[in-house]
Amino acid sequence: MAIVEGKACPACGGTELAEGEQAGYSQMGHRGKPLKPGSPIVHVFCTDCGIIIQSYVSQPQRFKRTTVKV
Numbered sequence: 080m081a082i083v084e085g086k087a088c089p090a091c092g093g094t095e096l097a098e099g100e101q102a103g104y105s106q107m108g109h110r111g112k113p114l115k116p117g118s119p120i121v122h123v124f125c126t127d128c129g130i131i132i133q134s135y136v137s138q139p140q141r142f143k144r145t146t147v148k149v
């Protein structure tokens with residue numbers, strides 16, 4: 080869990096936002112291709128009211144047509 084600094088909740092004005100990760104069976108997967116590796120989803124949410132302010136796929140490159148290994 081990481082605290083996000085410099086942003087405020089648009090619903091309650093709370094300034095303590097945190098990052099959580101949605102992984103496992105509920106991560107982002109490839110539609111129709113359940114065996115391809117997907118990616119966890121990171122949610123930024125308010126620790127006061129629980130509103131999710133932002134969500135993003137943590138490894139979006141896995142969904143590109145060509146994956147380049149670094």
Ligand SMILES: [Zn+2]
Nearest residue numbers: 088091125128
């Ligand atoms: Zn809030």
